[in-house]
Amino acid sequence: MKKRHIALAALGVLAVGAGTAAYVATPTVHEGAPGETPELGRFGDYTVGTSxxxxxxxxxxxxxxxGMATGQTETGDRVLDVRLYYPAVERTGTGAVAYTHTMDPPDMEPVTLDYQGRALDGAEALAEGQFPLVIMSHGFNGWSTQFSNLAEHIASRGYVVASIDHADMKLEGTSDFVLSFSRVLASRSLDQRQVLAQILAASGEGAEGPFALIDPEQVGLIGYSMGGYGALATAGADYDYESGTFATVPGDALAPLRAVAGEDAGIDAVVAFAPWGGQPDNRVWSSETLSRITAPVLIVSGGQDDVSNHAEGVSWIFDQLTGTSRHMLVFREARHNIVGNAFAMPEDAPFRAIEFVSEPVWRQDRINGINQHFVAAFLDLHLKGDADKAAYLDVPTTDANAGTWETGFGEQLNGKFAGSDEPDHWRGFQKRWAAGLDLFSKKAGE
Incomplete structure (x- = not known):
């Protein structure tokens, strides 16, 4: 069977500081101040290793x-791959890793997606330091390196990141879709919890490599779509198991989830990209269960999301999180794919592949730079206690287009970022480049 090979379009090869490997630059990666990426969307100071x-x-x-009809279940081991990203020693490892994933949905020739990373494969972890741990969880039928750009970015700013490959069942037809999705309903939060528990156990006394760098007292969780569905439960929002959404899941398969989903797994900050499960037709929470989350939450959504339903689903989740402070960043006119690597797609790529990884209105690389900026601010504020990062989230205008920045006639700013001298503009964005976005904020109790 013929495979289409989709490679990341290279705009140039740059050196990442002294002594680190070369990497393929995209529009979201820049040295210094020039370029369109917001301030905190720039790569951090740490060399990144991956294993x-x-x-x-x-x-x-x-x-x-x-079993969906009879209730029959089986018990055994579940084996998953988890990719680690961590602050590393320069000039170690085998060079920058190239990530590859093959999409093979029914009635479509396989499509291989390649993305050139910046992390050094197998690099030696730093010998000292303590960094927060961030767990990443992909959406339905996604994969662990689908958002490698975000994982590498977070690690470069001083975090250990563990991205789970949930190994969702491959789809061969409609019946397989129902079975695969039913398994995901029962497994996403449990995967997150067990992976987190094993990593924290490995980070204890006598830990080696990346595990020795982990601060077990500071844990973040990032989930996209069904990963976000799982993340909210992992943070303590139990599900409504009487919802018709769970009708195809055998009771014995739900029992392990019911036993733990109402307990916070020790999550200190949650980032939920387009979280699924709030829409009226498949609502899996109540206002009361969502209000139990006490960790701060950043939700990122497309204003026209028709999968998780921004208007009646994602926005509803945001409003019900009354037990904590939270923000919701909205990409106006975007749909569901508001996170993920900017894969270059050839003109003859099957539309199903294009639709799975691309946005119809926004450039994916632009989305990525903005996501990196806000996720960095949010995690630094809540996992590192960096109070200065609050200014990037407490924006002066909900509508980015309404921000103002006074400049003189003919004045050229050359990519200057808005700082404290521009209090009416979104912090960290260039003049005129904070556009098409909304950022809503609410405090606990609101």
């Missing part, structure tokens, strides 16, 4: 197509 782990999650309940 792949295989984790065995014991005592997991699973089921097949027959």
């Amino acid at each position: 792949l782990l295989e984790m065995t999650l014991p005592d997991r309940v699973t089921f097949g197509a027959l």
